[in-house]
Amino acid sequence: MSDNNYKPATILLVEDDDIDAMGVERAFKKLKIGNPIVRAKDGVIALELLKSGSIDKPYIMLLDLNMPRMGGLELLAELRNDKNLKNSVVFVLTTSKDDEDKLAAYDKNIAGYIVKEKLQHGFDELVKLLDHYWRIVELPDN
Numbered sequence: 001m002s003d004n005n006y007k008p009a010t011i012l013l014v015e016d017d018d019i020d021a022m023g024v025e026r027a028f029k030k031l032k033i034g035n036p037i038v039r040a041k042d043g044v045i046a047l048e049l050l051k052s053g054s055i056d057k058p059y060i061m062l063l064d065l066n067m068p069r070m071g072g073l074e075l076l077a078e079l080r081n082d083k084n085l086k087n088s089v090v091f092v093l094t095t096s097k098d099d100e101d102k103l104a105a106y107d108k109n110i111a112g113y114i115v116k117e118k119l120q121h122g123f124d125e126l127v128k129l130l131d132h133y134w135r136i137v138e139l140p141d142n
Helices: 018-030 043-052 072-080 099-107 124-136
Strands: 010-014 037-040 059-063 089-094 112-115
Touching: 010 018, 010 043, 018 037, 018 124, 037 043, 043 072, 059 072, 059 124, 072 089, 072 099, 099 112
Parallel strands: 010 037, 010 059, 059 089, 089 112
Antiparallel strands: none
């Protein structure tokens, strides 16, 4: 496979839990994947970063659902109602196995719903998935 047209995606990690955030960052380093990672501790901060243009494009968002101030489902609603952000590629990364949360997230056109507990080998599996995803899938630049 040729990487001539490969453009790395920025990872916007929207996660309030420091341990989980460090786990994701460690997995990127362990697997030697150098994509830039920007962390927001809640939806309010993530939305500010996106609206200000502080996140390089293309980007993929890893979104926790249960956060203070603005949770993940609220952020998804804001994204999908914003003409400049509605095409954001979002993977939910959460502890919630609740069917209502899954349906609500998929109703907002997420790329995938990942339950942290199912990641048996830490976040390595998630990072491998993302690495393959952005190499194969065309991400929006706008």
